[in-house]
Amino acid sequence: GAGVSQSPSNKVTEKGKDVELRCDPISGHTALYWYRQSLGQGLEFLIYFQGNSAPDKSGLPSDRFSAERTGGSVSTLTIQRTQQEDSAVYLCASSSTGYNTEAFFGQGTRLTVV
Amino acid sequence: GQNIDQPTEMTATEGAIVQINCTYQTSGFNGLFWYQQHAGEAPTFLSYNVLDGLEEKGRFSSFLSRSKGYSYLLLKELQMKDSASYLCAVGRGSYIPTFGRGTSLIVHP
Numbered sequence: 365g366a367g368v369s370q371s372p373s374n375k376v377t378e379k380g381k382d383v384e385l386r387c388d389p390i391s392g393h394t395a396l397y398w399y400r401q402s403l404g405q406g407l408e409f410l411i412y413f414q415g416n417s418a419p420d421k422s423g424l425p426s427d428r429f430s431a432e433r434t435g436g437s438v439s440t441l442t443i444q445r446t447q448q449e450d451s452a453v454y455l456c457a458s459s460s461t462g463y464n465t466e467a468f469f470g471q472g473t474r475l476t477v478v
Numbered sequence: 479g480q481n482i483d484q485p486t487e488m489t490a491t492e493g494a495i496v497q498i499n500c501t502y503q504t505s506g507f508n509g510l511f512w513y514q515q516h517a518g519e520a521p522t523f524l525s526y527n528v529l530d531g532l533e534e535k536g537r538f539s540s541f542l543s544r545s546k547g548y549s550y551l552l553l554k555e556l557q558m559k560d561s562a563s564y565l566c567a568v569g570r571g572s573y574i575p576t577f578g579r580g581t582s583l584i585v586h587p
Binding site for chain 2 (some may be wrong): 405406467
């Protein structure tokens with residue numbers, strides 16, 4: 365596609381429910397990243413994919429968080445048993461190689477856990 | 479790990495010049511990025527420095543000193559639309575940046 369697409373744009377969920385956030389990177393981009401941004405805060409790195417593998421998932425805050433990428437394209441970030449502290453904007457970015465190249469960000473998914 | 483510091487907020491006048499500083503401590507440094515983020519929008523790429531010195535791109539310039547762990551973003555001829563958050567990010571190893579908290583720039587008439 366023309367840019368990085370994320371869905372849904374907004375998600376309100378009840379505490380304890382599971383949520384899935386989707387990212388469609390720019391076609392041909394091998395590197396894909398997930399970040400989290402809380403209100404007024406910087407971007408917190410969650411996980412990095414190169415192709416379908418995740419060489420670095422050190423930023424995932426707990427085992428309730430997981431992510432996968434299939435076909436070297438679409439990625440899904442899953443949060444199980446959501447907590448109120450999970451409320452944030454989840455941003456996905458992709459880049460052509462991942463090696464110090466410009467990253468293109470999606471508009472993000474605003475997750476609100478009530 | 480890495481530590482990235484930049485001022486939380488800066489204000490400047492339309493038409494003026496502003497310099498946003500960023501200091502970092504990191505292992506495996508492999509370049510420094512600056513991104514711009516308007517409120518409620520996604521970050522957009524501004525610049526990338528891997529060698530020491532100044533990179534100029536229109537009204538925006540970015541400087542890097544690897545030995546000092548220091549970078550700055552220079553914005554000239556400020557416009558109201560430049561009001562945004564400016565994110566300094568350090569490239570580590572073979573993949574993407576770790577971001578600082580960002581500097582909120584307010585441009586007033």
